[in-house]
Amino acid sequence: MQLLTPDPGLILWQLIVFVLLFLLLAKLAWRPIISSLKAREQSITDALETAERARLEMTKLKSDNEKLLKEAREERDKMLREAREAANRLKDEAQTEAKKSADKIIEDARAAINIEKQAALKEVRVQVAMFSLQVAEKLMKTKLADDKAQKELVENYIKDLKTN
Amino acid sequence: MKAFLSRISRFFMVLALLCVFIGGTSIRSLASEQEESKEELNLSEFIIHHVLDDHVWHFTNHLTIYLPVIVYSSERGLDIFSSRNFYDEYHNVINYDGYKLDHSHIYLADSGKAVLDLSITKNVAMLLITAVIMALIFISVGNAYKRNPGKAPKGLQSFFEPVIVFVRDEVVRPNIGPHYEKFLPYMLTLFFFILIGNLLGLLPGAGNLTGNIAVTGVLAVLTFLITNFKGNKDYWAHILWTPGVPLPLRPIILLVEVIGIFTRPISLMVRLFVAITAGHIVLLSLFCLTFIFSSIWVGFASSIIVLFINLIELMVAGIQAYVFTLFSSLYIGMAIAEHEHDHH
Incomplete structure (x- = not known):
């Protein structure tokens, strides 16, 4: 039964010692311990957060870089394409131009040749007519010196006329 | 939960290793004490005497401290x-x-x-020793934190830091809630006082401090006082005029709740007292089998069993410190909880 009956002396001692111990430890032990633990945990949390932010920043930077690079690449492709197109256009234009002028030259030449040809033919025809007249004249002068020859000639003409 | 269990088990393993040898010596010293007095022994009186307080601190017949x-x-x-x-x-x-x-x-x-x-009885002396040991340990730990703030803990500091963090994160914070920090110093003092008191009580020749109803009673009363002085409007409303209960039942519930106010500290007081005292009685009883049978072989067998019971006692020392702090936190947490709804 003595087990279950608390001694007043021990109650008093326990109360005094425990409360004093609590006050002592609260001031000299628990307060620095709790605040240091909290500060350390806070600094760890902060460090982790900073690291996370830096990582995000890095990712953002990297994606920005990639975007820039992609844009630059697109720009380059576009410029190349445009240049190629321009070159092609220029080439085509030059070709058509050249063809056109060549055609014109040929056409002009052909026209000139035709004109020259006509002129030459005309000349030749005139010349031939002249020669014919001269030959005819000479022939006339020689052949038609007597009547017989004149007669023969007239007959020949008539023959020709008949056959024609 | 797993991490939590492994933390507990690691903690107890360290304690167990520390005290295995101590357990051995405690049995031997008791044995010599017994063999010297060959008179007829009233064993139950002998056992009860050992768990009670005394005005002398008796180690052996040749070594007695008169307090x-x-x-x-x-x-x-x-x-x-x-x-x-x-x-x-x-x-x-x-x-x-x-x-x-x-x-x-x-x-x-x-x-x-x-x-x-x-x-200054044996238990008062034990109480003073416990207090001095605690003051030495934790003031030195506190100074270590002040000396190198923000650095990794070392030495004694790194041994106690996980335990302090365990009490804060697993016992006090989840049960008291957002305003836990105000009660943390009390809870830490309570936890380590019970833990160190329990462990010192297992030493050979030590007094049964935390297995004394006066000691556990004072601790329970302190928790009781904090609970009821810090209890908010919701807490008292819940006790005096329990919401959500039909009107005719309210007086009955009032009676139950008022009894409940007192059964909580009583359960705290009795649980710790019984767990520690019963442990000591079991150890002593097993040990006394040797003298009942007067056989060296029984002594050998009971020594082995007592060794294992001693290991269990080391576990109980931690568990009881944990449970007392846990329930104290729970009671205070219930008293200061802010209810957003009318009933639950």
Whole structure:
């Protein structure tokens, strides 16, 4: 039964010692311990957060870089394409131009040749007519010196006329 | 949960290793004590005597510390003297200076009236030793934190930091809630006082401090006082006029709740007292089998069993410190909880 009956002396001692111990430890032990633990945990949390932010920043930077690079690449492709197109256009234009002028030259030449040809033919025809007249004249002068020859000639003409 | 269990088990393993040898020596010292006194023994009295408080600190028959007696009575006033005066050279109890010692209680010899006994008994000495050890340990740990703030803990500091963090994160914070920090110093003092008191109680020749109902009672009353003084409007409303209960039942619930206020600290007090005292009684009983059977072989067998019971006791020492702190946190947490709804 003595087990279950608390001694007043021990109650008093326990109360005094425990409360004093609590006050002592609260001031000299628990307060620095709790605040240091909290500060350390806070600094760890902060460090982790900073690291996370830096990582995000890095990712953002990297994606920005990639975007820039992609844009630059697109720009380059576009410029190349445009240049190629321009070159092609220029080439085509030059070709058509050249063809056109060549055609014109040929056409002009052909026209000139035709004109020259006509002129030459005309000349030749005139010349031939002249020669014919001269030959005819000479022939006339020689052949038609007597009547017989004149007669023969007239007959020949008539023959020709008949056959024609 | 897993991490939590592994933390607990690691903690207890360290404690177990620390105290395995101590357990061994405790058995041996008891054995020598017993063998020396060959008289007929009343074993149950012997066992109960060992778990009770005493005015002398008896290690062996050759090593007994006579503790100071401090008594006060209205008739005699304050008196301080050594408890050696109560014993003659044959270790028989005698009266001294008008005081009578009977079963560890001191009376006035002529009138038989009990005096107020403020003696430094075995348990008071244990209490002072526990307090000094705690102060030394934790002030040094606290200084270590002040000395190198923000650095990794080392030495004693790194041994206690996980335990302190365990008490804060697994016991106090989840049960008290957002305002836990105000109660953390009390809870840490409570936890380590019970833990160190329990462990010191397992030492050979040590007093049964945390297995004394006066000690556990004071701790329970402190928790009771904090709970009811810090209890908010919701807490008292819940007790006095429980919401969500039909009106005719409310007086009955009131009775139950009022009883509940008192059963909580009583359960705290009895749980710790019984767990520690019962452990000591089991150890002593197993050990006393040797003397009942007067056989060395029984002694050998019971020593092995006692060794394992000692390991269990180490576990109980931690568990009881944990449970007392846990329930104290729970009661305070319930008293200061802010309810957002009307009933639950």
